[in-house]
Every structure is written in structure tokens, then in C-alpha cells.
Amino acid sequence: MxxxxxxxxxxxxxxxxxxxxxxxxxxxxxxxxxxxxxxxxxxxxxxxxxxxxxxxxxxxxxxxxxxxxxxxxxxxxxxxxxxxxxxxxxxxxxxxxxxxxxxxxxxxxxxxxxxxxxxxxxxxxxxxxxxxxxxxxxxxxxxxxxxxxxxxxxxxxxxxxxxxxxxxIKPAGEIACLKEATLYAEHGLRVLAETPLRGLDVAGLKRIYDAACADFALTRAGTPLDGAFLGTRVTASIGGAISPTISGGPRITGDELVFFDCGASIDGYGSDTGRTLSFGEPSAEARRFLDAICAGMDAAERLLRPGTPMSEIFHAGQDAVRAQGLPWYTRGHIGHAMGLGMGEIAPYLSPVEHRPLEPGMVIALETPLYIRGLGGFQVEDCYVITRTGAEKFTTLPRDFLLAQL
Known part of the structure; x- marks a missing residue:
């Protein structure tokens, strides 16, 4: 129909x-x-x-x-x-x-x-x-x-x-744009992790990410969305200074974590993807925190199917993080819809949103944690709700993204 x-x-x-x-x-x-x-x-x-x-x-x-x-x-x-x-x-x-x-x-x-x-x-x-x-x-x-x-x-x-x-509820054309935008975002993240980053601030990281997405656009020539790339968005912080900056701020030495949340726009439809970069093996303390938020992602992801109330998904994700020894972990939401624009849009996977998921919804699922003095921990993945469950757009491993100095 x-x-x-x-x-x-x-x-x-x-x-x-x-x-x-x-x-x-x-x-x-x-x-x-x-x-x-x-x-x-x-x-x-x-x-x-x-x-x-x-x-x-x-x-x-x-x-x-x-x-x-x-x-x-x-x-x-x-x-x-x-x-x-x-x-x-x-x-x-x-x-x-x-x-x-x-x-x-x-x-x-x-x-x-x-x-x-x-x-x-x-x-x-x-x-x-x-x-x-x-x-x-x-x-x-x-x-x-x-x-x-x-x-x-x-x-x-x-x-x-x-x-x-x-x-x-997104028609097929909008879903295709958001899926393509996620490909761009992931490519930019991979290139960022493969590029020596010592001495760079957030502005330097964004230049690398922007250039990688622009280069990726050239590889999409002849595809249905050739020419649809319209730009990027980056929210990042370096080390324990967790407040994101556009320029200036701390520079990378290799002893810190880098919080990196990013997106790309395809014909105006923006993706939303994030990971935490680590230079070498992260500390046991950092590993504990990332494992906790990943437990929240796993618990919430299992409920991504039509008919599940959004508030139920919220509580499953937040409770799973708390169960990892972080009883104080409290979020206002653990995800949001995606669509036109490069920011979060309603509806949100929140404790006050009781409407069920429906086929055609495109959402970003996330359980971030920001710890002053250590860094920001981010895993954010994108999905479209289908008639039987959810199709995941994100292909990056749900772990620290190992970066180069």
C-alpha cells in the first residue's frame, strides 16, 4: 500500500x-x-x-x-x-x-x-x-x-x-539518505583514527574529519545519492576537560581519551554517530566505564522493535548501566529520532515518552557518560525500525576506537 x-x-x-x-x-x-x-x-x-x-x-x-x-x-x-x-x-x-x-x-x-x-x-x-x-x-x-x-x-x-x-515516520528516500549519512560519518571516524593526532586540538580533529568526508563523497560518484553530501557536524572534547570546544582547548598528548560525536548531512538529513578514541590500551578504570555504557546499549538494542514503548527502552538501557556498579547513572534520554537537520530531534527514548516504536522510525541510540578528570565515553549507533525489528546502520565495533599519535 x-x-x-x-x-x-x-x-x-x-x-x-x-x-x-x-x-x-x-x-x-x-x-x-x-x-x-x-x-x-x-x-x-x-x-x-x-x-x-x-x-x-x-x-x-x-x-x-x-x-x-x-x-x-x-x-x-x-x-x-x-x-x-x-x-x-x-x-x-x-x-x-x-x-x-x-x-x-x-x-x-x-x-x-x-x-x-x-x-x-x-x-x-x-x-x-x-x-x-x-x-x-x-x-x-x-x-x-x-x-x-x-x-x-x-x-x-x-x-x-x-x-x-x-x-x-520516514519514507524510503529519507531512510536512504540517513543510511548514506551514517556511511560518511563512519568513514570520517575511521580516517581520524588512522591519522597521527599528536598536538591537535578539536579544530584540528574536525579538519581531518571534514576532509575525510569530502574525499568519501568523491567515491560515491554514480550512486543514487551522488552530489547529496552537504557537510558535517562535530562535537568533541579532549581528556578530562569534557566541555566540547570548537577550537583551542587541550591538545592531544596521547595520555588522554578523546570524545568524538559526529554526523554528516545527505540532502539535509543528518546522521549521528559517536565513539571514544584511545591511544593504546585504555586503563582498567576507563575500560570499566565503557563496558558499563555498552551494557546499556546492548540492553536497549534488544528492545528495538515495533510496539515497544520508548520509555521501556530508556529504563532498560539506564538500568543496565546502573547494574554495572554505577547506581548514580542518570540520563534524560538515551536516544532520539533522526531526520532533517544535524541535531537531536523528537521523539526521544526518554522516561516520559510512552509511545511505541513504529516501522519507518530512524533513531540514534546512545548511553554517553562524561567524567570530569577522565573524559567522555560515547557509543552511539543508528537504526531504522522495520516491521519485524530494527536494521542497524552503524558497523563500527562497540568499543574504544584505537587512534594514532
């Missing part, structure tokens, strides 16, 4: 939540709803309006500079635009001497006018006095004040859960 398309699913979720329309406010929500990844994604500059009533058409608002790309990629055909500070002229008009001068917003674009445009669309769709869903954490005070002033009789309600549920 073909799964329902994105807009049909969004309308069904909106109806269940009792809202009359939702506004996808830039970023991953806008991309997921529209199908178009805008280059210009400033606050209030990329918005999709989707009425719950299927008889009322959806609309996207993007900068005029983005119009051609939006027309090529967006599944929503009603595309409205607003001007930027840019001068965009037409060659034929220039040659004919008919190119007109048009005033530009200064210094960038008119946010309040964008909100009035969105209000007008909602009014035209019969939603001016309805319940409008927005993800409040993504909306600036300035934008919200302008929108509320333009729609004084509307009721604005939190729609974060609607978008989480919309993005939670």
Missing part, C-alpha cells in the same frame, strides 16, 4: 489536534511540508500555510530570489514571494531599455509585511477566526506580535507535536 502523501498526513494530524490550519515556520518543518529547501531561511522568511480542509489550497511564502527554485521543487503550487534588498533585473528589459527601478526594503526584508501576507492567506481560506497551529519555539516575538495583530480573532496553539508526528 502506498503511504499517504505529506500534505494528506499533515491534514489528518491537524484534524486530530483540532486546528483549522498550521504554519510551517522555516527550517525542517518548511522543508518537510513543502519539499523545497530554501537557501534564504531567516526567521519569518520561509513559511508554509496548510489549511486542514483539503478543499482549501496550501501556500508557501518565499523570497523573490527563491521563486524559480521553489517552483521547481515545491509540492505546493501556490507560491507567493516578497522582495529582498537585492537588485534583480531582467536581461531582455535591460537590452530593450525598459528595466524599471523598484524600491527595496532596507536593510533586508519587511517581516511585518510577511506576517500580514500570511494573515491574508489564512483569512482567504476562512481561518481568520480559527485555531492556527504554530511551533512556538521557532517563532520570534516580533513575528508573533505582528501575526497576532494581523489576525486578532484567531487562536494560536502549539503545533510542535503535529510536526514531530509528521516527520517521525
Amino acid at each position: 502506498t503511504p499517504p502523501d505529506t500534505l494528506t498526513r499533515l491534514r489528518a494530524l491537524s484534524a486530530k489536534a483540532g486546528v483549522d490550519a498550521v504554519i510551517a515556520w522555516g527550517g525542517a518543518n518548511f522543508r518537510h511540508v513543502s519539499g523545497y529547501q530554501t537557501y534564504f531561511d531567516n526567521p519569518g522568511s520561509a513559511l508554509a500555510v496548510v489549511p486542514t480542509d483539503p478543499a482549501q489550497p496550501p501556500m508557501i511564502l518565499v523570497a523573490s530570489w527563491m521563486q524559480d527554485a521553489a517552483q521547481a521543487d515545491s509540492r505546493i503550487r501556490d507560491i507567493q514571494t516578497f522582495p529582498l534588498w537585492l537588485e534583480i533585473a531582467d536581461l531582455d528589459a535591460i537590452r530593450a531599455g525598459t528595466q524599471a527601478a523598484h524600491p527595496k526594503p532596507s536593510p533586508r526584508f519587511d517581516l511585518a509585511d510577511n506576517m500580514r501576507r500570511i494573515a491574508a492567506v489564512l483569512a482567504d481560506r476562512g481561518c481568520a477566526q480559527g485555531r492556527i497551529g504554530i511551533e512556538r519555539g521557532l517563532v520570534s516575538v516580533a513575528a508573533f506580535d505582528s501575526l497576532r495583530a494581523a489576525l486578532p480573532k484567531a487562536q494560536f496553539v502549539e503545533a510542535g507535536g503535529i510536526f514531530t508526528d509528521l516527520r517521525m
Whole structure:
């Protein structure tokens, strides 16, 4: 059976939540709803309006500079635009001497006018006095004040859960991107471990990892995702100074552990993988801590199948770590969904998330431990939930990654 398309699913979720329309406010929500990844994604500059009533058409608002790309990629055909500070002229008009001068917003674009445009669309769709869903954490005070002033009789309600549920189940194309992104991340980690690292700080480690992922992209020529690599993310710390840095900080001597959590982006879909690097045989104390978090990973992994409540997976993983002689070990979650973007996204494998796993969910499972004075311990693996269990994307051994000096 073909799964329902994105807009049909969004309308069904909106109806269940009792809202009359939702506004996808830039970023991953806008991309997921529209199908178009805008280059210009400033606050209030990329918005999709989707009425719950299927008889009322959806609309996207993007900068005029983005119009051609939006027309090529967006599944929503009603595309409205607003001007930027840019001068965009037409060659034929220039040659004919008919190119007109048009005033530009200064210094960038008119946010309040964008909100009035969105209000007008909602009014035209019969939603001016309805319940409008927005993800409040993504909306600036300035934008919200302008929108509320333009729609004084509307009721604005939190729609974060609607978008989480919309993005939670991945179709095959998204799963393929996340699987490919995990290949990149693992390649970068392997190259990092094979490269002499003495004297480097976190910035130096990231340069090696970035270059390795860029080189790996060249080997993917001719594959279905050729050209889809968009960049990397690195969170790392060296030794007992467990706070991650972008540059500076401690430099590697060979006597410390290196916490390395990383990802790669394929067409906007980000992986999340991590390991702890060790130079030579780790101490018995360090081995004890890593073995403990691996016990948590093993216990949680055994429950990765459809129907298992996420909170049950959390407790299994945390309890298994505690049973290894670490009764104080306490986490807020031991994993999260993966999708658009390069950070953690809901839903989380947490003690307060009781929904069951479903086929098509892609998750990262992790049980990290950070010990000031010793280092960060990380094992993070990626999976897709299948109809019968889970397919593991990560192939790295669940152990210290032995590195070179």
C-alpha cells in the first residue's frame, strides 16, 4: 500500500489536534511540508500555510530570489514571494531599455509585511477566526506580535507535536539518505583514527574529519545519492576537560581519551554517530566505564522493535548501566529520532515518552557518560525500525576506537 502523501498526513494530524490550519515556520518543518529547501531561511522568511480542509489550497511564502527554485521543487503550487534588498533585473528589459527601478526594503526584508501576507492567506481560506497551529519555539516575538495583530480573532496553539508526528515516520528516500549519512560519518571516524593526532586540538580533529568526508563523497560518484553530501557536524572534547570546544582547548598528548560525536548531512538529513578514541590500551578504570555504557546499549538494542514503548527502552538501557556498579547513572534520554537537520530531534527514548516504536522510525541510540578528570565515553549507533525489528546502520565495533599519535 502506498503511504499517504505529506500534505494528506499533515491534514489528518491537524484534524486530530483540532486546528483549522498550521504554519510551517522555516527550517525542517518548511522543508518537510513543502519539499523545497530554501537557501534564504531567516526567521519569518520561509513559511508554509496548510489549511486542514483539503478543499482549501496550501501556500508557501518565499523570497523573490527563491521563486524559480521553489517552483521547481515545491509540492505546493501556490507560491507567493516578497522582495529582498537585492537588485534583480531582467536581461531582455535591460537590452530593450525598459528595466524599471523598484524600491527595496532596507536593510533586508519587511517581516511585518510577511506576517500580514500570511494573515491574508489564512483569512482567504476562512481561518481568520480559527485555531492556527504554530511551533512556538521557532517563532520570534516580533513575528508573533505582528501575526497576532494581523489576525486578532484567531487562536494560536502549539503545533510542535503535529510536526514531530509528521516527520517521525520516514519514507524510503529519507531512510536512504540517513543510511548514506551514517556511511560518511563512519568513514570520517575511521580516517581520524588512522591519522597521527599528536598536538591537535578539536579544530584540528574536525579538519581531518571534514576532509575525510569530502574525499568519501568523491567515491560515491554514480550512486543514487551522488552530489547529496552537504557537510558535517562535530562535537568533541579532549581528556578530562569534557566541555566540547570548537577550537583551542587541550591538545592531544596521547595520555588522554578523546570524545568524538559526529554526523554528516545527505540532502539535509543528518546522521549521528559517536565513539571514544584511545591511544593504546585504555586503563582498567576507563575500560570499566565503557563496558558499563555498552551494557546499556546492548540492553536497549534488544528492545528495538515495533510496539515497544520508548520509555521501556530508556529504563532498560539506564538500568543496565546502573547494574554495572554505577547506581548514580542518570540520563534524560538515551536516544532520539533522526531526520532533517544535524541535531537531536523528537521523539526521544526518554522516561516520559510512552509511545511505541513504529516501522519507518530512524533513531540514534546512545548511553554517553562524561567524567570530569577522565573524559567522555560515547557509543552511539543508528537504526531504522522495520516491521519485524530494527536494521542497524552503524558497523563500527562497540568499543574504544584505537587512534594514532
